Amino acid sequence: MNVQFKKGVLELCVLVLISKKDQYGYELAQNISRKIEVADGTLYPLLRRLTKEEYLSTYLAESTEGPARKYYSLTEKGTDYMNLLVKEWNQFSSAVNDFIEEVLT
């Protein structure tokens, strides 16, 4: 898939997944790469940026196995931002789908 296109959508996916439940980086990477082919490494710069912009907050939590994990959770500001992105995405994708239907069916 086109890299730039994926980058934009990745942000939305990350926010939506975290809104469902707080997750740590590895978990998030697994959840995303299950459906979208993405280099896990690029997820961390994205998480860092979203945290800096205060859409996400982080906290460390102990786990039963292995070391403490850095969890990401959605802030109030992040929720607003996610809702905006979802709205934009819906408008955009339905427009694209309309074109496809018009031409290819």
Added chain:
Amino acid sequence: MSRNEFISQLESLLESVNQADRNEIIYDYLEHFDIGLANGKSEEELVKELGDPKVIAKDLLADYRVTKAEEDKSIGNMYKAILATFSLSFFNIVFIVGPVIGIFGAYLALSIAAVVLTISPLLLIPQVIIYGFDNIELNIFATILLCGIGILMSIGMIHTGRFLYNVTLRYIRFNIRVIKGGKAK
């Protein structure tokens, strides 16, 4: 590529990032490896999934530079403020301090003169002690005249003093405003 190779490659690519930020970034990847290995993946697999460190570093560096540029803006502001303060103090030293010393010196001299003239009748006492009552009428009139002048001068000096005080205060406020203005821009 192994975990250590991946980490050291990323670390060297992020050389220009300050130590604290770099440690934070590296920590995320170390955690990723730790959890991945605990879940039974091999280092090779995890490195492959993470992707090219160069791409990751490029992403991080772009973000880091933007943040730094924003910080630079405030450093620029501070620089501007310092420059404003400095150029103002240069202006103060060259164009203000000289005249101010002159004016305050003259003011001080005139004030002392006013006080001395006002208390000049007291000079009659040593005059009488030394020379007796010769020409006493003339001296009394002269000192009364001088005393009158001294009192008038004192009143004048008090008003001038108030004026100078206000001007100085206003000038100090102007300085503060210029310095603050430079900072706020």
